[in-house]
Structures are given as C-alpha cells and as structure tokens.
Amino acid sequence: MNRVSPAAEAAATSSRARRSVARGAVAAATALAALAGCASIPTEGPVAQGDVVLTENDALFLQVYGPTADATPEQIVRGFLSAQAAGVNEAFATAREFLTEGARQEWDPYGQVTVYSGDLGLTMASAPSADGVADGAGPSTEQPAPDLAAVDQVVLSGPANIAGVVDVAGQYVEASKDARQDVSFVLAKDAAGQWRIDEVADGVLVSQPNFASVYxxxxxxxxxxxxxxxxxxxxxxxxxxxxxxxxxxxxxxxxxxxxxxxxxxxxxxxxxxxxxxxxxxxxxxxxxxxxxxxxxxxxxxxxxxxxxxxxxxxxxxxxxxxxxxxxxxxxxxxxxxxxxDPAPDGPALGVQAGTLVSLDGRQLSPVVGMPSLAALDPTALAVRGDVVVARLGEERLVRLSTAGEATDLLAEPGLVAPSVDRFGWVWTGSEDRDGTLTAVRASDGTRMDLVVDWLAGQEVRRVKVSRDGARVAVLSAGPEGTQVEVAGIVRDASGSPQRLNAPVPVGGSLASASDAAWVDEVTVAILGDRADGEAPGAATTVALAPVGGQTETLQPVEAAAGVAAGRGKRAVYVRTEGGDLFTRSTTGTNWSLVTTGVDLFTFPG
Known part of the structure; x- marks a missing residue:
C-alpha cells in the first residue's frame, strides 16, 4: 500500500530547500533543480478502448501542428513548446517533429512537468565551439546575433518564471514568488537544411494557460x-x-x-x-x-x-x-x-469585551456558563466539540467549561496559539523550543512532546490541525524567512500523536505569512504581508493555498490580525487589529463587515 515514487520521496526530503516563502531567486532556482530527478508522469501507458475523454464545460484540447518549411530557430522552439503541452494526448508525436533524429531518440518527455508564467524571453546566439566560446566571439566579447545563413548550430536560452512543478505521481509543488530557471535549446540544421532542436532537457515545459487547459x-x-x-x-x-x-x-x-x-x-x-x-x-x-x-x-x-x-x-x-x-x-x-471534508462541529467562538461569545449569522451571543475572561488576558482561542481552550498571555493554556471553570493544561513561556484535533488533543509549540511541538490531551492532561527534525532552527509561529486529524499545518520562521508547511500526523491505535512526517510546502508564492486556518479538506487560508514594500500589516493579503496546488490571492484587508474559516472558500473570516470582523461577500470578490469589537475569533477544528 505504501509504495512511494522516487520523485515523491525526493520532493519530500528536499522540502526544506523549497519551502521558504521569502527566499530569493537564486535559492528558488536551486530548489527547483532538486526536482530534476523526477521520473515519469503516468500518461504513456496503454489505454484500452473503453477509456474515454471526459467532457468538461471549460475543457480545451490544444490543436498543434508540426514545423513549417524554413521556420526560424525561434519559431521551431515556440512550436515545440506548444506541442509539448498537447503531447500527453498523442504520445508527443508532434513535439518530436521539432527535434533532430538523435534528439527524438534521447528526449524523455515523461519526466517532470515544469509550469512557467508569462513569456519566455529567449535570446539566440551561436553555439559554443570546442573552447566554450561562441563562434565569431572573442573570450571577452559579447556574442553577436548569429547569421543564420552562415551557421549550422545556434542556442536559444533565457530565464523562465516558474510557477510550479508536477512530479511523476502528479504532485504539484508551487514555486516561490520569484523563482527563476534558465532554459536552453540547442538547434542544428538537418540534412534538408531545416532547423531542428538537437539538445533539450527531459520533461516538458508548459505555460500556465496551456497547463490549465490540459491538466x-x-x-x-x-x-x-x-x-x-x-x-x-x-x-x-x-x-x-x-x-x-x-x-x-x-x-x-x-x-x-x-x-x-x-x-x-x-x-x-x-x-x-x-x-x-x-x-x-x-x-x-x-x-x-x-x-x-x-x-x-x-x-x-x-x-x-x-x-x-x-x-x-x-x-x-x-x-x-x-x-x-x-x-x-x-x-x-x-x-x-x-x-x-468534515464541517466544524459547532459554531464559531470569539471573545468580545472579555466574554466568550458564539456566532449565529451576524450576531454574537454570550456562551452561557463560561467564566469571564476580562481579567485573564486571553490572547488565543481554540475549540473542538466540548473542548474550549484559551491561551492566557503567552505562557498558559487553560480549558474553559460551562461550569465557569478555567483548568490549567500547560504552562511555559512563549506558547503559540492552540489547535484542538478531533481526538481531543490540544496542539501548541513554543517560540523558544527548537524543533518540538507539544500535544496535551484535554481529558486528562497527558502530554506528548514531538521532536520534529524539519523544524530545527525554526521558531514556531502557528500550529493548525486539519479537521480530519490526519494533517497539521505549521507556520514557522527562520533564517530563510517564514514557511507554511503541511505534514502527516502518525498516531497510535488510540489516536495519540507519535510523530510528524516530512512536510510539503504550501503558499510558496507568498512573500511572508502570519496566520493560517484550514478552509476545506485540501486548502489552507494564509494571512500574508504583501511584498510591495509596504509596512507589515498595512495591507495584508488573504490567500487560499491548496496542499499541492497554486495559491489564489484574495482582496487584501487593512490591518488584518487573524484568519479563521468554516468549511468552504466563502466561509473565510478575517479579524483586524481594531476588532472588525469581515467575511467574504456574497459575490466572493470583496469583504463584508460582520460585526465589530471582536478581540479573538475561531472555528472548531
């Protein structure tokens, strides 16, 4: 059952190199290069006659053509890129027409799929000679534009803005915001004097629009x-x-x-x-x-x-x-x-004027029997079923009950906001502990300390367990910036957490992150500061980041302080530093004010 492709394993073990949402272009290019060992996406196997083309209202099947007579090197490369995108539907037969005979035999298109955004700014130059210098250029001179009538080989190369990479198993890893990758095509004239690609990297390079139409x-x-x-x-x-x-x-x-x-x-x-x-x-x-x-x-x-x-x-x-x-x-x-895709098992809770309140539509009502929090300095809130947990200051977690009691669960410096899973475990971490998360069972106070090697050297900022209890999103900060990662939770037969697997990064295209919440079974809402030079918090982006997909950015919210979510993309809420609570409007394009004076706000799970 647990067979894992080499590509998936490589992607998991190299996630530390890829996961920073604030790293620079050089680091991003290096990280993407680490994925080059991917084998083949399973599109080439034999297909019986019964396999049909699924019909979708927005589905497009690309129609591509082979090279035209006397096409220029750039036309050959552009045609090849278009044919790559459609190649999964016809065993890349058209794409191979753009290659020399030798390249047709050597090129393996069934490797990773690299998705790029924007256009490719390709520059043409003469192919390097044996001494590594382009024909007609001295060792320190800029390469002149080649005379296509006088040369038999040229190179088209340039940077590609990378959006993401899909590996052999169909797993999508989103690239960082400024990820770049150099691409290169060596072209040569064939026996008929026609330009064809003679050297090309394995795998396929697909534009975002073409990727969206085919995959x-x-x-x-x-x-x-x-x-x-x-x-x-x-x-x-x-x-x-x-x-x-x-x-x-x-x-x-x-x-x-x-x-x-x-x-x-x-x-x-x-x-x-x-x-x-x-x-x-x-x-x-x-x-x-x-x-x-x-x-x-x-x-x-x-x-x-x-x-x-x-x-x-x-x-x-x-x-x-x-x-x-x-x-x-x-x-x-x-x-x-x-x-x-479990729904929240109860209403959203918040704190307003020192009172625990629940949300009903757009109305907040006090939760009967709960103790007053006015003198306790509540700074975070979590709930699941009958387990309601508050962080007091940054050093105490207490369980609140309708009997008016606040029972201590954990006390130590620098605790992060708690998260309660469906097994009744309260998760947290400490900004001062290196690579360790803590889970406390609310029913009896049993404590589990999980040493997480991929958090070594990181400062944990946020921990959020998915409602199915199988995964956890961890927001941390370190020398490379802020990361949001999702890992599988390995539990024993009783549901007690034992360890975390190596993670996958999410929200890679964001510049930074300050809060996270699960929106549905595959999507995490992330609060991230904009990367446009404004002061942090001045205009905070709310992003929807699938675990294994491309991040969707929503309208920014001024002075956003926290994000919470029910089930579904329309059930995302943002609380501001001034206590205003917003949710997505009925159109889903803007934010609508729900109420004011809200100090804390969360959904179960």
Missing part, C-alpha cells in the same frame, strides 16, 4: 487509521485520462509525506488489470482490478470501494463505480458512511 487537479482519497474519515491527496493529471491516472495513484498508495498517517483498503499488489477506467454514457466508471484484491476481506473491500467512489465521483461525468476482477463482478457489501 486537472483531483483529490485521491485514503483512509484515516481509525477508518472513519476519507483523507485526500491532491494530484494533477492530464484531463484526457484523469480517471485512469487517479485510480493508479490510489492503488499505488499515499505519498511519503502522508505515509503511515493514512491507510488504504487496497491489498498490496492490487493494480488495474487493464490500463483503463472506462466511463459509459450513464456515468458508470468500470474499474477492473487484478487478483490480489481477492485477498481482501469484505470489510476491506468495502473500504476500497468507498475510496474509489470518493475519488472517481469527484471527476466530471462519473456518478457510479463498478468493480470487477478479470471482468467478473467483485462482491462488495454496502460500506458504512465515511466522513469526507
């Missing part, structure tokens, strides 16, 4: 270890065969960063018996599996069926799933309901 993101679902909740991993695949690729990814198991934090109903060795998932006109996706699935008992089959249904029904055109083995129907009992 789609889709969640691939695994299971929480207690078998109650579906936990997603966001993956990106060519939309033409997205159903087949999503099932392949599910059967291959979770990525390294989620390993042991989730489980799967698929027995080891289970695969597609035919490399295709056929979707008929009625919307039924037929999944034919190999023999190892027969080793699963009926409960395990039911769980696998639930995973496949949850995964495939997120794809346009799929309404049902039929499981077979060698063409024979696989007996699967009805599975018990598994929770997907």
């Amino acid at each position: 789609r993101s889709t969640p691939v679902y695994f299971l929480s270890p207690d078998l109650t909740t579906l936990v997603p991993e966001l993956r990106w695949f060519p939309q033409r065969n997205i159903a087949t690729n999503a099932v392949r990814a599910l059967l291959a198991g979770p990525s390294e960063w989620m390993r042991d934090a989730v489980v799967s109903g698929a027995p080891a060795g289970t695969a597609l018996s035919v490399e295709a998932v056929a979707i008929d006109a009625a919307g039924t996706a037929s999944v034919d599996l190999t023999g190892p699935v027969l080793a699963a008992d009926e409960d395990q089959r039911a769980l696998l069926s639930a995973q496949l249904e949850a995964t495939l029904q997120r794809i346009s055109g799929v309404s049902d799933v039929a499981l077979t083995v060698g063409g024979a129907a696989l007996t699967v009992k009805p599975h018990s309901d598994l929770e997907r």
Whole structure:
C-alpha cells in the first residue's frame, strides 16, 4: 500500500530547500533543480478502448501542428513548446517533429512537468565551439546575433518564471514568488537544411494557460487509521485520462509525506488489470482490478470501494463505480458512511469585551456558563466539540467549561496559539523550543512532546490541525524567512500523536505569512504581508493555498490580525487589529463587515 515514487520521496526530503516563502531567486532556482530527478508522469501507458475523454464545460484540447518549411530557430522552439503541452494526448508525436533524429531518440518527455508564467524571453546566439566560446566571439566579447545563413548550430536560452512543478505521481509543488530557471535549446540544421532542436532537457515545459487547459487537479482519497474519515491527496493529471491516472495513484498508495498517517483498503499488489477506467454514457466508471484484491476481506473491500467512489465521483461525468476482477463482478457489501471534508462541529467562538461569545449569522451571543475572561488576558482561542481552550498571555493554556471553570493544561513561556484535533488533543509549540511541538490531551492532561527534525532552527509561529486529524499545518520562521508547511500526523491505535512526517510546502508564492486556518479538506487560508514594500500589516493579503496546488490571492484587508474559516472558500473570516470582523461577500470578490469589537475569533477544528 505504501509504495512511494522516487520523485515523491525526493520532493519530500528536499522540502526544506523549497519551502521558504521569502527566499530569493537564486535559492528558488536551486530548489527547483532538486526536482530534476523526477521520473515519469503516468500518461504513456496503454489505454484500452473503453477509456474515454471526459467532457468538461471549460475543457480545451490544444490543436498543434508540426514545423513549417524554413521556420526560424525561434519559431521551431515556440512550436515545440506548444506541442509539448498537447503531447500527453498523442504520445508527443508532434513535439518530436521539432527535434533532430538523435534528439527524438534521447528526449524523455515523461519526466517532470515544469509550469512557467508569462513569456519566455529567449535570446539566440551561436553555439559554443570546442573552447566554450561562441563562434565569431572573442573570450571577452559579447556574442553577436548569429547569421543564420552562415551557421549550422545556434542556442536559444533565457530565464523562465516558474510557477510550479508536477512530479511523476502528479504532485504539484508551487514555486516561490520569484523563482527563476534558465532554459536552453540547442538547434542544428538537418540534412534538408531545416532547423531542428538537437539538445533539450527531459520533461516538458508548459505555460500556465496551456497547463490549465490540459491538466486537472483531483483529490485521491485514503483512509484515516481509525477508518472513519476519507483523507485526500491532491494530484494533477492530464484531463484526457484523469480517471485512469487517479485510480493508479490510489492503488499505488499515499505519498511519503502522508505515509503511515493514512491507510488504504487496497491489498498490496492490487493494480488495474487493464490500463483503463472506462466511463459509459450513464456515468458508470468500470474499474477492473487484478487478483490480489481477492485477498481482501469484505470489510476491506468495502473500504476500497468507498475510496474509489470518493475519488472517481469527484471527476466530471462519473456518478457510479463498478468493480470487477478479470471482468467478473467483485462482491462488495454496502460500506458504512465515511466522513469526507468534515464541517466544524459547532459554531464559531470569539471573545468580545472579555466574554466568550458564539456566532449565529451576524450576531454574537454570550456562551452561557463560561467564566469571564476580562481579567485573564486571553490572547488565543481554540475549540473542538466540548473542548474550549484559551491561551492566557503567552505562557498558559487553560480549558474553559460551562461550569465557569478555567483548568490549567500547560504552562511555559512563549506558547503559540492552540489547535484542538478531533481526538481531543490540544496542539501548541513554543517560540523558544527548537524543533518540538507539544500535544496535551484535554481529558486528562497527558502530554506528548514531538521532536520534529524539519523544524530545527525554526521558531514556531502557528500550529493548525486539519479537521480530519490526519494533517497539521505549521507556520514557522527562520533564517530563510517564514514557511507554511503541511505534514502527516502518525498516531497510535488510540489516536495519540507519535510523530510528524516530512512536510510539503504550501503558499510558496507568498512573500511572508502570519496566520493560517484550514478552509476545506485540501486548502489552507494564509494571512500574508504583501511584498510591495509596504509596512507589515498595512495591507495584508488573504490567500487560499491548496496542499499541492497554486495559491489564489484574495482582496487584501487593512490591518488584518487573524484568519479563521468554516468549511468552504466563502466561509473565510478575517479579524483586524481594531476588532472588525469581515467575511467574504456574497459575490466572493470583496469583504463584508460582520460585526465589530471582536478581540479573538475561531472555528472548531
């Protein structure tokens, strides 16, 4: 179940080099280069006749053409880039027409997909001679524009603004805001005197618009270890065969960063018996599996069926799933309901004038029985079920009860704002402790200190556990700037946290971050200061950052101090330093004032 691709493992282990949201262009280019070892995105496997092209209202299939006669080197490169984007639909046959015979044999397009933004500012020069100097240029002279009639080889090169990279498993890693990567194409004349690309890096280089038209993101679902909740991993695949690729990814198991934090109903060795998932006109996706699935008992089959249904029904055109083995129907009992994308289990809570209040629509009402906080200096709040926790100053965590009591949970300097998970554990960290997070069980005060090696040298600023309890978002600061990272939580059979996996970075395109909250099962809302020279907090950007996707920036909020979220992108709230509470307007484009005088505000989870 837990088979992990080398590319995914490399991406996880090198995340420290990639995760800074404030690093410079040189560091960004180095980080992206670390991804060059990615193998192949699974788009080249044989596809049975039953595999269909999914129809989506906004889907575009690029139509590309081979090189025209007497095309210039730049026209050849531009045509090659366009053909790369459409290549997943035709085995890159058109793209290879732009290459020399030798390059056609050597180029492997099934490596990483590098997505760039804007245009490529390519400069043409004569190819270097054996001594490393371009023909016609002295050792210290600027290379002149080549005379295409007089040379047989040229180089087109220039910087690309990198938006992100997709690896073999479909995992998207967003690049930092100013990430650059040098790209280069060596062209030579063939026997007919036509320019063709003779040297090109493996993988494909795709513009953001072309990437958006060819690829789609889709969640691939695994299971929480207690078998109650579906936990997603966001993956990106060519939309033409997205159903087949999503099932392949599910059967291959979770990525390294989620390993042991989730489980799967698929027995080891289970695969597609035919490399295709056929979707008929009625919307039924037929999944034919190999023999190892027969080793699963009926409960395990039911769980696998639930995973496949949850995964495939997120794809346009799929309404049902039929499981077979060698063409024979696989007996699967009805599975018990598994929770997907859990909603907050209660109303949002806040502090107003020293009183704990709950939000109902746009009205805040006192929570009956709770102690007054007026003299306690509350600075942060967290809630889940009947567990309500406040941070007092920066050195105490207390549990509040409707009996009017405040019971101590933890006392030490520099505690960060708490987060309560669905197992009743209260998570925090300390700005003064190097690489350690603390979880305290609210019911009995049991304490777990988790040493997190990837936080070594970092100052923890924020900890937020996802509502499914399988992942945690950690905001920290260090020499490279501020990072927001998400890691899988490995727990024992009782739900007690044992360790964190190596993380993946999110919100890489932001310049800095000050707060974070889970919006849905794959998205984190991040409060980040704008990178335009203004003073921090003057106009703070609110961003929606998918775990494995491109960050979407919302309208800034003046003097924003904190972010909270219910379930969904319309349920994001921002509190300002002056106590104004805003939520997204009905159009989703602006912010609407909810109420004023709010000192703290949070949703359960």
